[in-house]
Amino acid sequence: MAAKIRGGDRRALARAITLVESGRADHRAEALALIDTLRVDAPQALRIGLSGTPGVGKSTFIEGFGLHLTGQGLRVAVLAVDPSSTRSGGSILGDKTRMDLLSRDPNAFIRPSPSQSHLGGVARRTREAVTLCEAAGFDVVLIETVGVGQSETMVAEMSDLFILLLAPAGGDELQGVKRGIMEIADLILVNKADGDLKSAAVRTQADYTGALRLLRKRAQDPDGFPKARIVSALTGLGLEEAWQDMRALSDWRKEHGHWDARRKAQGVHWFEEAVRAGLLARISSDKAAAAAMKTLAQEVADGALSPDRAAAKMLDSLS
Amino acid sequence: MAAKIRGGDRRALARAITLVESGRADHRAEALALIDTLRVDAPQALRIGLSGTPGVGKSTFIEGFGLHLTGQGLRVAVLAVDPSSTRSGGSILGDKTRMDLLSRDPNAFIRPSPSQSHLGGVARRTREAVTLCEAAGFDVVLIETVGVGQSETMVAEMSDLFILLLAPAGGDELQGVKRGIMEIADLILVNKADGDLKSAAVRTQADYTGALRLLRKRAQDPDGFPKARIVSALTGLGLEEAWQDMRALSDWRKEHGHWDARRKAQGVHWFEEAVRAGLLARISSDKAAAAAMKTLAQEVADGALSPDRAAAKMLDSLS
Numbered sequence: 001m002a003a004k005i006r007g008g009d010r011r012a013l014a015r016a017i018t019l020v021e022s023g024r025a026d027h028r029a030e031a032l033a034l035i036d037t038l039r040v041d042a043p044q045a046l047r048i049g050l051s052g053t054p055g056v057g058k059s060t061f062i063e064g065f066g067l068h069l070t071g072q073g074l075r076v077a078v079l080a081v082d083p084s085s086t087r088s089g090g091s092i093l094g095d096k097t098r099m100d101l102l103s104r105d106p107n108a109f110i111r112p113s114p115s116q117s118h119l120g121g122v123a124r125r126t127r128e129a130v131t132l133c134e135a136a137g138f139d140v141v142l143i144e145t146v147g148v149g150q151s152e153t154m155v156a157e158m159s160d161l162f163i164l165l166l167a168p169a170g171g172d173e174l175q176g177v178k179r180g181i182m183e184i185a186d187l188i189l190v191n192k193a194d195g196d197l198k199s200a201a202v203r204t205q206a207d208y209t210g211a212l213r214l215l216r217k218r219a220q221d222p223d224g225f226p227k228a229r230i231v232s233a234l235t236g237l238g239l240e241e242a243w244q245d246m247r248a249l250s251d252w253r254k255e256h257g258h259w260d261a262r263r264k265a266q267g268v269h270w271f272e273e274a275v276r277a278g279l280l281a282r283i284s285s286d287k288a289a290a291a292a293m294k295t296l297a298q299e300v301a302d303g304a305l306s307p308d309r310a311a312a313k314m315l316d317s318l319s
Numbered sequence: 320m321a322a323k324i325r326g327g328d329r330r331a332l333a334r335a336i337t338l339v340e341s342g343r344a345d346h347r348a349e350a351l352a353l354i355d356t357l358r359v360d361a362p363q364a365l366r367i368g369l370s371g372t373p374g375v376g377k378s379t380f381i382e383g384f385g386l387h388l389t390g391q392g393l394r395v396a397v398l399a400v401d402p403s404s405t406r407s408g409g410s411i412l413g414d415k416t417r418m419d420l421l422s423r424d425p426n427a428f429i430r431p432s433p434s435q436s437h438l439g440g441v442a443r444r445t446r447e448a449v450t451l452c453e454a455a456g457f458d459v460v461l462i463e464t465v466g467v468g469q470s471e472t473m474v475a476e477m478s479d480l481f482i483l484l485l486a487p488a489g490g491d492e493l494q495g496v497k498r499g500i501m502e503i504a505d506l507i508l509v510n511k512a513d514g515d516l517k518s519a520a521v522r523t524q525a526d527y528t529g530a531l532r533l534l535r536k537r538a539q540d541p542d543g544f545p546k547a548r549i550v551s552a553l554t555g556l557g558l559e560e561a562w563q564d565m566r567a568l569s570d571w572r573k574e575h576g577h578w579d580a581r582r583k584a585q586g587v588h589w590f591e592e593a594v595r596a597g598l599l600a601r602i603s604s605d606k607a608a609a610a611a612m613k614t615l616a617q618e619v620a621d622g623a624l625s626p627d628r629a630a631a632k633m634l635d636s637l638s
Contacts, residue, residue: 035625128627178535183499211530216497264620271619274630275612279598279637293594300590301583306354308447311593318598 002037005136008075010109013136020128021114035128038135045077045134045141046250049159051152051181052144056167057191057233059098062142064233066099068243069140070107077133078102081126081145081155082113109138120277123154127270130158147178156184157266160259161246163187166208168200182211186226187245193230193237201230220258225249283318292317321356324455327394329428332455339447340433354447357454364396364453364460365569368478370471370500371463375486376510376552378417381461383552385418387562388459389426396452397421400445400464400474401432428457439596442473446589449477466497475503476585479578480565482506485527487519501530505545506564512549512556520549539577544568602637611636 004012020031052058066076078099102108114125126143133141143159145151156162164185166177182188188208193201208228215226227245231238253259283289296310305313323331339350371377385395397418421427433444445462452460462478464470475481483504485496501507507527512520527547534545546564550557572578602608615629624632 032625032628032631036628039622039625124627131625177533180499180502182533183502207529207533210526211533214496214501214526214530264622267619267622267626268616270626271616271629271633272612274627275602275633276595276599278630278634280595283594293591297587297590300586303358303583303586306351306358306450307586307589308443308593309351309355310590311597312351314590314594315597 002034002135005038005132008137010136013109013132014111016132017111017125017129020132021125031128035131039131042131042135043137045130045138046246047130047141047143047158047160048246049152049155049162050142050144050165051147051155051163052165052191053147053178056165058144058146058165061165061189061191061231061233062144063099063102064236065239065242066102066108066142067105068236068239070102070105073107074139075107075109075137076102077109077111077136077138077141079111079126079129079133079141079143080113081119081122081143081151082148109133109136119148119151119154120273123151123158124270124274124277126155127158147181152178152181152184157269160250160253160262161186163189163246166190166204167192168197168204169207182208183215185212186221186249187242188212188226188228189231189238189242190228191231191233194232194235198230205230220253220256220262222249222252289318321353321454324357324451327456329455332428332451333430335451336430336444336448339451340444350447354450358450361450361454362456364449364457365480365565366449366460366462366478367565368471368474368481369461369463369484370466370474370482371484371510372466372497375484377463377465377484380484380508380510380550380552381463382418382421383555384558384561385421385427385461386424387555387558389421389424392426393458394426394428394456395421395459395461396428396430396455396457397461397463398430398445398448398452399432400438400441400462400470401467428452428455438467438470438473439592442470442477443589443593443596445474446477466500471497471500471503476588479569479572479581480505482508482565485509485523486511487516487523488526501527502534504531505540505568506561507531507545507547508550508557508561509547510550510552513551513554517549524549539572539575539581541568541571608637 001012001016005016016031016034019027019034022028022031050058050062052061062078066078069076099110103110111129114122114129130141130143143155145155152162162184164177164181164187166188168190188205190201190204190208205228212226212228225245229238229242229245231242233239250259253262283293292314296305296314299305300307300310320331320335324335335350335353338346338353341347341350369377369381371380381397385397388395418429422429430448433441433448449460449462462474464474471481481503483496483500483506485507487509507524509520509523509527524547531545531547544564548557548561548564550561552558569578572581602612611633615624615633618624619626619629
């Protein structure tokens with residue numbers, strides 16, 4: 001299986017992703033072993049996180065941008081982090097239908113979000129799928145999210161670059177960006193800059209350029225970043241410029257050591273998260289402990305116990 | 320001690336805060352018992368989180384704003400969350416010196432940050448100090464932070480309102496706001512709106528008003544919030560207006576159920592955090608486990624292990 005994936009076999013890759021998504025203990029052991037094998041000397045893809053709420057034209061953008069990249073001979077994988085998705089009900093079909101041309105492109109691979117009720121679970125599976133796609137030799141891995149809960153932060157923690165896709169806003173449609181997200185964006189793309197919406201797109205771009213200037217500069221940003229630009233997935237306007245921005249930014253970060261430092265820090269972050277999640281899972285998989293957590297949380301909400309007293313009770317019950 | 324604190328005895332309050340800040344196990348048991356007693360039927364203060372980097376005139380603002388409130392007959396407590404502070408070296412003296420008039424006001428109580436190397440520890444102690452100040456009948460508890468690491472997020476999680484204090488920016492001094500903070504602000508105050516800086520303050524206010532409009536509206540915000548306004552701690556300009564904003568916002572949130580809902584959610588959040596921290600503390604207090612965490616994190620950073628493999632090893636070693 002590992003050899004097939006390394007050889008770029010898309011069916012083997014799809015089966016491997018199904019394996020990492022499985023919750024069964026024996027599958028988990030196999031998945032860890034497969035990743036142990038594949039991560040040795042795996043090439044690095046450019047991991048691009050992409051967030052955009054429904055209505056901004058995200059599927060059309062991914063299709064347009066993906067075809068733009070495959071047209072340059074690049075191999076592109078598209079993964080999704082959407083804790084609201086359920087596999088039954090046709091979300092695989094949905095993802096492939098909404099990106100019809102890209103899904104039939106031999107240099108592209110599209111995979112919908114794993115169906116997990118818990119965002120942490122979705123994130124872990126997607127992160128492992130990224131590793132599999134890198135081993136399969138993809139040049140670019142796009143990780144898209146609809147932005148439910150903390151999903152953008154999680155996607156940013158597994159990406160080299162993070163892109164926010166917006167639609168042009170009319171005068172009354174401002175207040176559109178979820179809190180916390182402008183802060184993690186490396187590039188803001190205002191989509192639908194075509195036809196009647198073009199002037200609105202230019203105004204929206206100017207608004208966000210202004211807002212970005214108010215944020216403190218980060219060490220990992222060269223001059224001019226983060227930036228906002230207009231694109232049109234329909235006409236192709238700005239797609240090549242956006243790609244050049246992403247390359248310029250990732251090249252600069254590689255040269256200045258930020259790329260490696262970020263990947264290392266991300267690895268350590270996910271390790272610590274996984275230990276934390278594992279410890280908490282021991283509580284939630286123990287019926288009595290899980291019930292005690294729930295009861296104590298309710299007592300805190302009702303004001304009957306202080307948070308620290310409740311925590312002390314819980315920790316005492318575990319020792 | 321509880322009776323003295325309820326009676327508004329500031330020395331007893333100071334001693335109780337010293338108790339909750341102590342790391343000794345017997346002190347911790349006493350502190351939990353004291354808080355259990357005091358939180359019964361305690362009045363609610365307005366808890367105001369305040370962030371501002373050095374140079375924005377935070378001490379001057381707190382002194383001016385605090386005196387403005389005590390001048391109206393209100394009792395004001397000032398606490399700080401600053402993980403970089405150390406108690407030795409005179410930070411108590413420092414805090415009182417930089418707010419000379421307020422520290423001598425019988426209706427005010429000023430307490431510097433507990434000295435703890437770990438932000439989580441500082442936050443827990445400060446949160447308990449807030450409870451003690453409420454029991455002591457303070458009307459307003461100001462919790463200030465300099466914004467090291469995640470300190471603003473933690474302060475926002477223990478506040479009813481969160482205020483960001485800024486200095487007027489010249490043309491080249493933009494990019495001043497720490498990422499993540501504009502998102503949690505209920506009110507942005509541009510200080511130093513006096514003399515030569517007034518026009519720059521007005522421009523800065525306009526810039527942030529524009530940036531705030533780009534954020535999605537939250538359920539807990541009435542029309543017009545979050546907002547940016549100019550103030551001068553020196554001349555008193557805008558202090559009463561800012562106070563009216565805070566009252567209007569907190570009244571609206573009380574009426575619409577958001578105030579209670581937020582306090583309940585905060586309580587549950589801190590309970591879960593305390594359980595998580597307690598579980599992790601069991602690892603870090605066990606020398607072998609702490610060493611294993613460190614070694615594994617380094618192996619992840621070096622690329623020798625995947626995050627999930629390392630976590631699996633760690634969790635196995637604990638079971």
